[in-house]
Amino acid sequence: MQSPCIDACKTISNGFFQKSCHQQLLGNQLDCRSIFCFPTQRYSSYPCISCNFDDKSSPRVLKFKDSCRRGKVGAKGKENVWSVDNEMARAEKEKDRTRRRKKRGGKRVKNVIRRGDRVLISGSMLMEVETVLQAQEPVIMPAWDTFTSSLSGIWKGVGAVYSPITAEMEPVDVGSRNENLFDCYTVSHIQASPPSTSGAQKSQILRKTNWVTLNPHGEAQNNGAGVANKKHDASFVSTSDGKLMGHNLPNIESYDFGRSDVMEEDIMGMEPGLVFFEDGSYSRGPLDIPIGESNESNYYLSPTFKFEQCLVKGCHKRLRVVHTIEFSNGGSDIQTMRIAVYEEEWAGPANIPYTSETESDLKPFSQRKRVQPSELSGSWKVFEMSATPIYSEDITMEENNSTPYVYLCTENLKKRSLPENLVYFGEEEMLDMQDVAVLWLPGGVTAYVDVKKDGILCIGVGWYSNEGINLVMERDYGLDGKLKEVRWKSEMKRRWTNPPPM
Numbered sequence: 001m002q003s004p005c006i007d008a009c010k011t012i013s014n015g016f017f018q019k020s021c022h023q024q025l026l027g028n029q030l031d032c033r034s035i036f037c038f039p040t041q042r043y044s045s046y047p048c049i050s051c052n053f054d055d056k057s058s059p060r061v062l063k064f065k066d067s068c069r070r071g072k073v074g075a076k077g078k079e080n081v082w083s084v085d086n087e088m089a090r091a092e093k094e095k096d097r098t099r100r101r102k103k104r105g106g107k108r109v110k111n112v113i114r115r116g117d118r119v120l121i122s123g124s125m126l127m128e129v130e131t132v133l134q135a136q137e138p139v140i141m142p143a144w145d146t147f148t149s150s151l152s153g154i155w156k157g158v159g160a161v162y163s164p165i166t167a168e169m170e171p172v173d174v175g176s177r178n179e180n181l182f183d184c185y186t187v188s189h190i191q192a193s194p195p196s197t198s199g200a201q202k203s204q205i206l207r208k209t210n211w212v213t214l215n216p217h218g219e220a221q222n223n224g225a226g227v228a229n230k231k232h233d234a235s236f237v238s239t240s241d242g243k244l245m246g247h248n249l250p251n252i253e254s255y256d257f258g259r260s261d262v263m264e265e266d267i268m269g270m271e272p273g274l275v276f277f278e279d280g281s282y283s284r285g286p287l288d289i290p291i292g293e294s295n296e297s298n299y300y301l302s303p304t305f306k307f308e309q310c311l312v313k314g315c316h317k318r319l320r321v322v323h324t325i326e327f328s329n330g331g332s333d334i335q336t337m338r339i340a341v342y343e344e345e346w347a348g349p350a351n352i353p354y355t356s357e358t359e360s361d362l363k364p365f366s367q368r369k370r371v372q373p374s375e376l377s378g379s380w381k382v383f384e385m386s387a388t389p390i391y392s393e394d395i396t397m398e399e400n401n402s403t404p405y406v407y408l409c410t411e412n413l414k415k416r417s418l419p420e421n422l423v424y425f426g427e428e429e430m431l432d433m434q435d436v437a438v439l440w441l442p443g444g445v446t447a448y449v450d451v452k453k454d455g456i457l458c459i460g461v462g463w464y465s466n467e468g469i470n471l472v473m474e475r476d477y478g479l480d481g482k483l484k485e486v487r488w489k490s491e492m493k494r495r496w497t498n499p500p501p502m
Helices: 014-021 060-070 083-100 145-153
Strands: 005-007 108-110 117-121 127-138 153-162 183-192 204-213 237-238 244-247 263-267 282-284 301-314 317-328 331-350 378-389 403-417 423-424 431-433 438-441 443-449 458-465 469-477 483-493
Touching: 145 183, 153 438, 183 331, 301 458, 301 469, 317 458, 331 438, 331 443
Parallel strands: none
Antiparallel strands: 005 301, 108 431, 117 423, 117 438, 127 403, 153 183, 153 331, 183 204, 204 263, 237 244, 282 301, 301 317, 317 331, 378 403, 378 483, 438 443, 443 458, 458 469, 469 483
8 A cells, every 4th residue: 555645725724624534643643635635646847928919009919029029039049969059058957946846835923832941842953973893785675574673563652743833742533521632552563464365466564543533631741841730630640749640541551442433444455665674673654756847727726745754662662653744836835734643562463362461661751751952962883774765767666666775884883963053941032944954852762854955855753762772764765756665764762981992
């Protein structure tokens, strides 16, 4: 199944769009066909101007003739395909496209929320290579059967949705009393379907997720957020010294998922834009983003894609982050619509019915602290695996429509610098939203959509743990809209003060 794509009409208000789709925003499917959405098709359009000079007394004709006499209108000469000027013009066009490619939301906004001193959003963090420990070398492409085996099973977890502008929690559902609910518990049944008898079609991964929603209070105080009048809220838990630590929310074992609602049902196969690794990590998204000149015939088209990236820790815990991104104005304007985050742990094999007897240490995202830039700055030992798609007419795709990839690995010592632009809770300064790249989320999660100086679009996810390990998944797209590279990284922080000589 290819990644869903939607052409959203700009005349539809954002409020109506979100209201119609709030039931599906957390899932991998984004079904908004009820608001005039239709599949994306790429058309070749050519501008054409027709003039009618039958009325010679027309003032427009007289003005046109007057302009010709003054030399303001010149005929376009025949293009010389062998001219060097054409190459220079094409190069200048590529530079202009690089300059125009930006994230939408250039208006300066004011953050007036007073909730603490923790960083919510910031600019990108510069990563520099200090020492190359192992040069790039090819590795064997991961086996599909091993990948499906790592994914299969019952996964229970927590989920939340965040604003791409303020990085604050957003409601995931509306309760029976018309109140906003900010957290959710999920149980996913994932299993591989048997391959076809002919062997032409590989097995597919079937995923069915049930969920329950909770927490009408929002983000708790222990991570720099919360609601007013906490001392009068009985749902808050207070310690012996009188500090308020968070809401007293029920755990996941107290719910019966056999009678809960189905959040999503999804099928994942050997898709062209899917890059996977044997431990169960993967990056899923379109292989090609529509890029082209915007004109009067397609100004209303805004293709919207979902990018799902998954990181696995210790084979039994994983993080899934889903970016919903809109591309308008021929792909030059990029706007992140919403970010959904899930943390799940393996609860058992898929062929055994799920029981809530085993306790879990998963806490809702509203009860967790946010990771801070100071925790990710400094020197890191980075092991990196990259997958580069091969675009060539000589290489034919297999019958399952998969794309060939080249896998490489390398190991370096890198240094990550603090970001230039930091926005704290309660900071009342003006911020240009085009400078916002990294969202600092609870549970050690970082999510970023960044356009680099050379015009490369990078969609990334990070997962930091207190052990000093940071897992990263990044997805790059070139100026032509094609997938350029997918990188999986395992970063280990160098904690010693005097590093040994290399």
